[in-house]
Structure formats: structure tokens, C-alpha cells
Amino acid sequence: MAANGAGRNVVYAQSGGVTSVINASAYGMVRAVRKADAGAQIFAGLDGINGVLDENLIDLGQESPDAIEALRYTPAGAFGSCRKKLQDLDKNQAEFQRILDVLAAHEIGTFFYNGGNDSMDTVAKLATYTKRQGAALRVIGIPKTIDNDLPITDCCPGFGSVAKYNAISMLEAGLDTASMSRDSTKVFVLETMGRHAGWIAAATGLASRTDEEGPHLILLPEVPFNPNKFLQAVTRSVAAHGICAVTVSEGLQDDRGQFVSEVGGKDAFGHSQLGGVGSYIQLLVNRETKLKVHGAILDYCQRSARHVASGTDVAQAIACGEHAVALAGQGLSGVMVTIERTSERPYRWRIGHTEAAHIANQEKMLTPDMIREDGYHITQKFRDYCLPLIQGEDPPPYENGLPAYRRLKKALAPKKLPAFKAAKGKE
Amino acid sequence: MAANGAGRNVVYAQSGGVTSVINASAYGMVRAVRKADAGAQIFAGLDGINGVLDENLIDLGQESPDAIEALRYTPAGAFGSCRKKLQDLDKNQAEFQRILDVLAAHEIGTFFYNGGNDSMDTVAKLATYTKRQGAALRVIGIPKTIDNDLPITDCCPGFGSVAKYNAISMLEAGLDTASMSRDSTKVFVLETMGRHAGWIAAATGLASRTDEEGPHLILLPEVPFNPNKFLQAVTRSVAAHGICAVTVSEGLQDDRGQFVSEVGGKDAFGHSQLGGVGSYIQLLVNRETKLKVHGAILDYCQRSARHVASGTDVAQAIACGEHAVALAGQGLSGVMVTIERTSERPYRWRIGHTEAAHIANQEKMLTPDMIREDGYHITQKFRDYCLPLIQGEDPPPYENGLPAYRRLKKALAPKKLPAFKAAKGKE
Numbered sequence: 001m002a003a004n005g006a007g008r009n010v011v012y013a014q015s016g017g018v019t020s021v022i023n024a025s026a027y028g029m030v031r032a033v034r035k036a037d038a039g040a041q042i043f044a045g046l047d048g049i050n051g052v053l054d055e056n057l058i059d060l061g062q063e064s065p066d067a068i069e070a071l072r073y074t075p076a077g078a079f080g081s082c083r084k085k086l087q088d089l090d091k092n093q094a095e096f097q098r099i100l101d102v103l104a105a106h107e108i109g110t111f112f113y114n115g116g117n118d119s120m121d122t123v124a125k126l127a128t129y130t131k132r133q134g135a136a137l138r139v140i141g142i143p144k145t146i147d148n149d150l151p152i153t154d155c156c157p158g159f160g161s162v163a164k165y166n167a168i169s170m171l172e173a174g175l176d177t178a179s180m181s182r183d184s185t186k187v188f189v190l191e192t193m194g195r196h197a198g199w200i201a202a203a204t205g206l207a208s209r210t211d212e213e214g215p216h217l218i219l220l221p222e223v224p225f226n227p228n229k230f231l232q233a234v235t236r237s238v239a240a241h242g243i244c245a246v247t248v249s250e251g252l253q254d255d256r257g258q259f260v261s262e263v264g265g266k267d268a269f270g271h272s273q274l275g276g277v278g279s280y281i282q283l284l285v286n287r288e289t290k291l292k293v294h295g296a297i298l299d300y301c302q303r304s305a306r307h308v309a310s311g312t313d314v315a316q317a318i319a320c321g322e323h324a325v326a327l328a329g330q331g332l333s334g335v336m337v338t339i340e341r342t343s344e345r346p347y348r349w350r351i352g353h354t355e356a357a358h359i360a361n362q363e364k365m366l367t368p369d370m371i372r373e374d375g376y377h378i379t380q381k382f383r384d385y386c387l388p389l390i391q392g393e394d395p396p397p398y399e400n401g402l403p404a405y406r407r408l409k410k411a412l413a414p415k416k417l418p419a420f421k422a423a424k425g426k427e
Numbered sequence: 428m429a430a431n432g433a434g435r436n437v438v439y440a441q442s443g444g445v446t447s448v449i450n451a452s453a454y455g456m457v458r459a460v461r462k463a464d465a466g467a468q469i470f471a472g473l474d475g476i477n478g479v480l481d482e483n484l485i486d487l488g489q490e491s492p493d494a495i496e497a498l499r500y501t502p503a504g505a506f507g508s509c510r511k512k513l514q515d516l517d518k519n520q521a522e523f524q525r526i527l528d529v530l531a532a533h534e535i536g537t538f539f540y541n542g543g544n545d546s547m548d549t550v551a552k553l554a555t556y557t558k559r560q561g562a563a564l565r566v567i568g569i570p571k572t573i574d575n576d577l578p579i580t581d582c583c584p585g586f587g588s589v590a591k592y593n594a595i596s597m598l599e600a601g602l603d604t605a606s607m608s609r610d611s612t613k614v615f616v617l618e619t620m621g622r623h624a625g626w627i628a629a630a631t632g633l634a635s636r637t638d639e640e641g642p643h644l645i646l647l648p649e650v651p652f653n654p655n656k657f658l659q660a661v662t663r664s665v666a667a668h669g670i671c672a673v674t675v676s677e678g679l680q681d682d683r684g685q686f687v688s689e690v691g692g693k694d695a696f697g698h699s700q701l702g703g704v705g706s707y708i709q710l711l712v713n714r715e716t717k718l719k720v721h722g723a724i725l726d727y728c729q730r731s732a733r734h735v736a737s738g739t740d741v742a743q744a745i746a747c748g749e750h751a752v753a754l755a756g757q758g759l760s761g762v763m764v765t766i767e768r769t770s771e772r773p774y775r776w777r778i779g780h781t782e783a784a785h786i787a788n789q790e791k792m793l794t795p796d797m798i799r800e801d802g803y804h805i806t807q808k809f810r811d812y813c814l815p816l817i818q819g820e821d822p823p824p825y826e827n828g829l830p831a832y833r834r835l836k837k838a839l840a841p842k843k844l845p846a847f848k849a850a851k852g853k854e
Contacts, residue, residue: 018606047609075599077606084610164828171829172502172731179445179504182474183511188727207829279706296726300615304599307735310828390828401591401737401817402598402634 006109006136008037010328013045013052014144015084015115015122018077019158020165020306021317022144025114026078027071028321029142030060036325043106043413048082049113049122053095055102055415062411070406072318073396075306078408085118089125096129098420103137105416110138110328114321116145116156120336121360127334138328141336141356142320146303148199151362152354153338157320158303160313160389163203165305166192166247167390169298171207174214174245177294181242187234187285188214189295191278193302194249197365198222200302201249203386205378214245215377219281221251222366223375225260231288233376238291248281307403311392316349323351347388433536433563435464437755440472440479441571442511442542442549445504446585447592447733448744449571452541453505454498455748456569457487463752470533470840475509476540476549480522482529482842489838497833499745500823502733505835512545516552523556525847530564532843537565537755541748543572543583547763548787554761565755568763568783569747573730575626578789579781580765584747585730587740587816590630592732593619593674594817596725598634601641601672604721608669614661614712615641616722618705620729621676624792625649627729628676630813632805641672642804646708648678649793650802652687658715660803665718675708734830738819743776750778774815 010033014022026044033042042060045051051058058079060068071078086095103111113123123141130137143150148159170190177188194200198220205218216237219225237244252260261277282295320337327335336356342348370382378386396403437460441449453471460469469487472478478485485506487495498505513522530538540550550568557564570577575586597617604615621627625647632645643664646652664671679687688704709722747764754762763786765779797809805813823830 014606018603050609074602076602079606080609081606082610083607167829168734169728169732171832172733173727175501175503175832176445176727176731179441179506179508180510182477182507183509185727190728294726295724296728297722297724298728299721299723300600300603300612301596301617301723301725304603305596306599307595387828392828393822393825395820395822398820401814401819402594405598405602 006138007104007107008039009041009043009106009108010110010112011043011045011052011057011103011106011108012112012114013048014077014079014081015048015113015119016081016144017146017303018075018081019144019146019303020075020161020309021157021314022114023071023074023078024314024317025142025144025157025321027068028318029112029324030068030071032322032325036329043108044079046410046412047080049084049086050082051080052099052102053420055417057106057413058408058410059413063408067406067408070404073306073403074405075304079410086122086125089129096126099126100130100133100135100137101417106413109136110140112140112142112324114142114144116143116147117150117359117361117363120356123336123356124334124360127356130333138331138333140324140327140332141359142324143336143338146200147194147197149197149363149365150359151364152358154341154349155339155389157313157317159199160310160316161305162193162200162302163206163386164310164390165302165308166190166200166204166298167206168308169296170204170215170245170247173296174207177214177243177245184292185294186238186242186291187244187246187293189246189248189278189281189285189293190215191248191250191295191297194221195251196221196363198249198251199366201247202366202370202378202382203390204247206383206386206390212241214243215247216241216244217246217376218378219246219248219252220366220371220375221249221253222371224255225252226255227284231285234285235289246281248277250277252277306396309394310390311394312389314394319351323353327353344384433565434531434534435466436468436470436533436535437537437539438470438472438479438484438530438533438535439539439541440475441504441506441508442475442540442546443508443572444730445502445508446571446573446730447502447588447736448584448741449541450498450501450505451741451744452569452571452584452748454495455745456539456751457495457498459749459752463756470535471506473837473839474507476511476513477509478507479526479529480847482844484533484840485835485837486840490835494833494835497831500733501832502731506837513549513552516556523553526553527557527560527562527564528844533840536563537567539567539569539751541569541571543570543574544577544786544788544790547783550763550783551761551787554783557760565758565760567751567754567759568786569751570763570765573627574621574624576624576790576792577786578791579785581768581776582766582816584740584744586626587737587743588732589620589627589729590633590813591737591817592729592735593617593627593631593725594633595735596723597631597642597672597674600723601634604641604670604672611719612721613665613669613718614671614673614720616673616675616705616708616712616720617642618675618677618722618724621648622678623648623790625676625678626793628674629793629797629805629809630817631674633810633814633817639668641670642674643668643671644673644803645805646673646675646679647793647798647802648676648680649798651682652679653682654711658712661712662716673708675704677704679704733823736821737817738821739816741821746778750780754780771811
């Protein structure tokens with residue numbers, strides 16, 4: 001891995017909310033590094049960039065081949081993730097210098113950062129600082145977010161699997177609700193993640209292949225919520241189909257741009273953390289229509305549901321990890337791996353890259369032509385975009401009735417530097 | 428199927444909350460009837476016993492062989508289920524007589540009722556009424572309930588799959604929470620179904636193979652909830668493992684036997700329908716410990732999650748449907764099919780039967796020796812009981828990235844009787 005006098009070793013860190021396939025990117029990275037330079041040491045930050053700052057570096061050389069292989073199918077962050085965002089360079093030079101010092105102490109020439117918008121901000125800043133200092137370090141971003149809201153890349157590893165899981169959950173719960181509707185529940189509400197963009201909520205629309213099949217209504221963050229119009233649509237659906245299955249995004253906003261979960265759900269939940277909008281919608285429908293309502297909030301289960309991951313997503317996550325190593329080998333820095341769609345029918349993709357600075361702090365929303373005119377469902381355009389991303393099954397191996405997920409040993413490399421104290425900064 | 432002068436045709440009806448495998452029992456029944464008497468017509472009640480009372484009989488002869496085959500892997504109630512419980516014989520003879528009239532009009536000699544405790548009450552009553560009237564009808568119960576609370580039978584079709592799904596959900600969300608715990612969420616709360624018995628909540632305990640792995644605490648209906656003791660246990664778990672993953676049963680009760688969801692969650696939810704206890708536990712922990720808390724409420728998703736059904740459960744559901752036909756062939760009536768455990772290691776089972784009256788309105792709870800001494804986890808005894816029931820994977824076929832579940836045509840047989848009006852009775 002050595003180039004331009006940089007250290008031959010590499011470090012990898014995970015950042016932000018985890019996914020079903022983030023470890024698959026780590027797996028791709030490890031495989032590619034070992035192929036490129038069998039003598040390079042591979043470290044991973046314990047709990048993301050915290051581990052780099054604290055010099056808590058997991059030594060992957062001490063993990064068994066089985067444990068490395070299991071990264072391919074073990075969900076969540078195998079090395080620990082973080083919610084830490086580095087502050088601006090001019091405010092916090094000490095932290096950036098600390099990173100360079102830790103990396104130099106372990107002869108590390110490449111830093112792979114696996115995360116979303118905020119993490120690419122860190123990649124860009126660290127690459128800038130590195131160049132300013134004349135240090136020989138390559139900083140490469142590997143995309144990861146269930147939210148699918150990174151610009152430039154066609155999609156993000158993690159999204160295809162959360163899309164598949166949520167679409168299946170809606171399909172199954174919709175069948176359940178339909179079978180009970182004569183005497184019992186008539187409205188079912190599924191709350192999905194997605195803070196600012198409606199990609200995950202929209203993906204549940206793939207479950208409705210006919211008007212009869214749920215979701216009958218999808219409440220997206222991109223469409224301001226109008227309670228009266230929504231309640232009318234619920235009533236119409238129950239009249240037409242006997243039931244109404246509703247998907248609501250946690251990021252649903254009212255016409256003043258405020259989160260419905262904070263406005264409508266505040267009394268009931270007493271905290272501003274997102275996640276209460278599903279309960280609010282259930283209450284609203286039950287109070288105003290008197291129909292029996294049930295609802296599910298899948299929360300973390302959705303982003304770690306590796307048992308039903310998308311095969312396409314797994315393949316792309318691995319490819320992104322592998323390609324990050326290729327980019328480092330070319331001496332690039334401050335870039336992020338991207339996924340490019342080269343053909344829609346049949347779906348074909350390849351791996352590319354872009355400047356991390358173009359990704360940092362940006363959010364890609366659903367485009368208007370992906371949202372049905374009444375605001376309550378998806379269009380064929382969205383189906384064409386999303387359906388390829390949930391294709392393929394890649395179940396994990398099972399052991400004793402449960403997926404054979406593995407936990408790593410996480411043995412730390414001996415420290416070479418004194419401890420570091422810095423101002424805390426959180427994402 | 429004809430015996431003792433009874434009609435050769437059969438009718439099947441689904442009752443109560445649906446499961447991932449109730450249609451697999453229907454599949455087993457259809458297969459066995461066709462094998463026993465290829466000329467017998469098979470009907471199914473539309474929306475359970477409602478369809479029998481209303482003479483809305485789905486004619487299975489009009490469904491394609493593919494659609495029948497798909498019953499094996501399509502979750503929820505393919506024919507519609509019901510929440511209707513027939514009233515006592517002396518109060519409501521007209522309804523019982525109506526059932527006999529409808530069955531006689533269609534030359535039906537066997538009634539298969541696929542349900543739980545309340546449905547077996549109906550089986551027993553209808554069999555009694557039939558005998559009293561000297562009618563030649565066999566009434567056979569097929570067990571079904573995710574709650575696993577029927578006595579005598581070792582387990583209930585539907586339970587193994589909901590157990591597997593919830594254990595996997597806890598396993599995956601536990602990994603997720605652990606990877607975020609340094610900077611973010613430290614407590615995760617999973618709410619499971621199970622109104623009066625803790626079987627489903629306890630099953631999530633299979634995910635914790637070591638003390639480190641969640642669930643760290645399980646809140647069972649069988650153990651009165653003590654908030655202070657619980658909060659101390661949460662704090663201890665976070666100190667020891669960095670996180671605390673909690674499973675809570677919707678049926679959790681306080682020391683006066685009141686549902687915690689109704690007492691603690693009433694202000695927040697304003698209705699007495701169960702389902703709010705997960706939110707209450709989240710609020711309680713966050714308010715009293717200030718730790719960051721997340722939570723999932725899987726609701727209907729858990730009982731329809733056929734995508735990750737237990738292979739053992741599917742096999743038993745099919746066998747129960749098949750054996751119901753054998754019992755009818757023997758001329759029995761007022762009985763329910765049971766599953767008997769003939770060996771624990773290795774696990775072996777066979778099919779038996781019992782009087783439906785012995786099942787009716789009974790509830791089987793977890794026994795004290797299945798609950799850890801502190802009340803917060805399971806014992807080896809429970810593991811030995813439950814682990815065999817989640818063994819085996821039996822994924823449905825996929826089509827375009829989603830399970831290829833099928834909807835039936837549900838063509839109704841022509842009516843032969845005038846309409847019937849009766850007092851409504853609900854479960």
C-alpha cells in the first residue's frame with residue numbers, strides 16, 4: 001500500500017448510524033488490502049474516529065479468518081461507530097494534527113472513513129489538512145447510509161437492504177391487516193426512518209403492486225402534511241379496499257416545515273427526539289375516524305435486518321470497500337467512492353468516485369417526478385429507480401435457528417503515544 | 428370424506444389473530460382432503476365463521492393449483508379471519524342451527540376451525556350442538572396462535588415463527604445498539620406481542636447466548652413489574668456491558684395485576700388497547716436515568732413475518748392441517764389436533780389430539796422454572812423447550828426482490844339459502 005513515502009499500513013473507521021452492510025464494505029476493504037500488500041497491517045478505529053483520536057486501534061491481524069469472513073454478513077458496526085463530527089480546521093487544528101500523529105506512529109498511510117454526509121465532511125477536511133502539512137496520507141471515503149441522501153452517487157450502500165426489509169414488512173403487515181379487517185383493525189401505520197429525505201418511506205411503495213395492496217398512503221418528508229386531506233384519503237381507502245395501510249416517514253413535516261413528531265407528538269412523548277410520528281398518526285386516525293388502528297415502529301430493527309438484506313446492496317457495499325483500496329493505490333485523497341448506474345433496463349452499475357467535498361453536508365431528496373401527484377404515493381419513475389436496488393437475496397448462514405453473526409475479538413494495538421485531550425465535538 | 432351419512436364436502440375457517448403459517452395448515456388440510464376424496468368439494472368461510480353464517484363460502488375448486496401451492500408460504504389469513512366468538516348455546520341456538528343449515532345445504536360433513544382458545548370453545552359447542560341435534564357433522568379444531576398459550580399441545584403453530592423473528596430482531600438491534608453506544612443510544616426496548624403469557628417475549632432470550640448479548644432484561648407478564656428494581660437493573664447492565672437491551676411483553680402487569688400499558692401509558696395514548704408499554708418503558712428509562720433510549724414496536728410485522736419463518740413451525744402447521752383430515756376420517760368430532768414432544772434431545776415430535784373442551788378458554792403460562800430467579804431472563808429449561816421450535820429456515824420464493832405471496836381469487840359458491848340475521852357477538 002506504500003506510495004509517495006506514506007506508511008504502508010491502513011486504518012478504517014465507521015461513522016454514523018450503522019447499516020446491514022457496512023461491515024461488508026469493511027470486508028471488501030480488508031480483502032483488497034491483503035491482495036494488494038499482504039504485509040500491510042490493517043487497523044480499525046474502536047468506535048469510529050474516537051478510536052483514532054484515542055489511539056484505540058483494533059488490530060485486524062489478530063482476528064481469525066472466520067471472523068473476517070463473517071464481516072460479509074454480520075450487520076451493525078463490527079468495530080463500533082460514532083456520532084462525532086470534527087470541528088472546522090481553524091477551530092480545531094489540534095484534533096487533525098492528533099490524527100496525523102497517531103497514523104504516523106503506526107506507519108499508516110491510508111485512512112478509510114465509512115460514513116455519510118458528515119463523515120465526508122471529515123474526509124474532505126482531513127485531506128485538506130494533510131496536504132497543507134505536506135503529510136503523505138490518503139484519505140478515502142466509503143459511502144454508507146440507509147437514508148440514501150448522498151448526492152452524486154446513484155445510491156448508498158445500506159439503502160437497498162433497508163428498502164427491501166421495509167417493503168417486505170409492509171407487504172406482510174398489509175396482508176395481516178386485510179385478513180382481520182371485517183371484525184377488527186382497518187388502519188395500519190408503519191413508521192420508517194429517514195430524517196430529511198423520503199427514500200426509505202417511498203421504498204415501501206414497492207409492496208403495492210396493485211391499488212388494492214398496501215401501502216395505500218405514504219407520508220413523505222418532501223410533502224407537507226395536511227391532516228384533513230390525509231384523513232379523507234384514509235376514509236376513501238377504507239371504503240374502496242376495506243383497509244388503509246399507511247407508511248409514515250419519521251421526518252414528516254407540517255406546512256411550516258416543523259417535524260410533525262415534535263409538534264403533534266410532544267405531549268405524548270415529552271422529548272424532541274424523532275420517532276413519535278407513527279404513534280401520532282395512529283392517534284389522529286383513531287380519534288377522528290373511530291376506526292381501529294394498529295401500528296409498527298421498526299426503529300433499529302430496520303437498519304440491522306441483515307437476515308433479509310438485498311443481494312445487490314451487499315455486492316455494492318463490498319465493491320465500494322474494494323474500490324476504496326484501488327483509489328488509495330492511485331494516490332488519490334479527499335475522494336469518496338460512488339456507485340454509477342450505467343443502464344436502467346437491465347439494471348447495470350459500476351463503481352466510480354468523486355470529491356468528498358461535493359458530498360459533504362449535502363442532502364439528496366426525492367425528486368417531484370418520483371412522487372404521485374396527490375403526494376401520497378410513488379410514481380413509475382421511483383419504481384424504476386428503486387426496484388433494482390432490492391433485487392437478490394443473500395441470507396446469512398444460520399446456526400441453531402439464528403443467523404451466525406460474529407463478534408470480533410477487538411484486540412487493540414499497543415499504544416505508542418501519550419494520551420490526548422481535546423474539546424468534545426458531536427455530530 | 429363421507430362417513431355416517433354426512434356430506435362428503437368440507438369447510439374450513441380461520442379465526443383470531445393470524446400467523447405466518449396459518450395458511451400452511453390450510454394447505455395441509457387441502458392436500459389431505461384431495462388425497463382422501465378427490466371428489467369432495469372444499470369450501471372456506473370468507474372472514475372466518477362470518478362466512479359460514481353469511482353463506483359466503485369461498486370455493487377452493489376455483490383457485491389455481493399455483494394459488495393452493497402458495498398457501499404453504501403466504502402469511503396472514505388467506506380467506507380472511509374473524510374476531511367473532513359464538514355465544515353460549517342456550518343464549519344463541521339460532522346461530523348454531525344456522526351453521527348446520529348452511530353446511531347441510533352444501534353437503535358439508537366436516538368443519539375445520541383453525542384458531543386459538545376461543546375458537547376451540549366454538550368447536551366444542553358446535554360439536555355438542557351437532558350431537559344434540561343428531562346431525563352427522565364432524566367438527567375438528569386445528570391449533571393456531573402466536574401466543575403459544577393453548578394447554579395440552581406442546582406448542583402452537585405460529586409460535587415458532589414469531590419466536591424466531593423476534594429473537595432475530597433482538598439479535599440484530601442488539602448489535603446495532605452496541606455499535607452506537609459510545610456516543611449515542613445506550614438502551615434499546617423491543618415490545619413484543621403476548622397478551623397474557625410471556626412466551627413470545629421469553630423467546631427473544633434465545634438471542635443472548637452470553638451475558639454480553641441482548642436482551643439483557645426481559646419483562647414478562649408472569650412477573651409483576653417493579654419500576655425501581657427494573658431501573659437499577661438497567662443501570663447495572665449499562666455499567667457492565669455499555670448498553671441494556673430490553674424486551675417487554677405487551678402484557679406486562681403491575682403488582683395489582685393491571686396492565687402497565689393502561690396504567691402507565693394512558694396519558695400518552697388515551698386508549699386502552701394494548702400496545703403502549705414499549706413507549707412507556709422508553710419514557711421511564713429516559714426520564715429516570717437520562718440515558719439515550721430507542722425502541723421498536725413490531726406489532727403485526729411479527730406475526731406475519733413469513734420471510735423468516737421457522738422450518739419446524741411450517742412443518743408442524745402443515746402436519747396439523749393434514750391430521751385434522753385424518754381425525755375427521757375416523758369420525759371424531761369436538762377434538763383439536765395437538766403437537767406432542769416425544770423427545771427433547773434430539774427434538775422429536777408427533778401429532779395427536781385432545782378434546783376441544785379441554786383447550787377452550789384455558790391459558791398456558793410460562794412455568795416458574797422457565798424464568799430466571801430475578802425475574803428478568805429465561806432459564807436453560809426454557810431454552811431447551813424453545814430452541815427446537817425455531818430451527819430450520821423455509822424462505823418463500825422471491826419475485827422481483829419481494830416474497831412471491833399470492834392472493835386468492837376468493838370466488839364464492841352460489842348461495843342456496845335466504846340471508847340470516849342474528850345478534851352480533853364479538854370475541
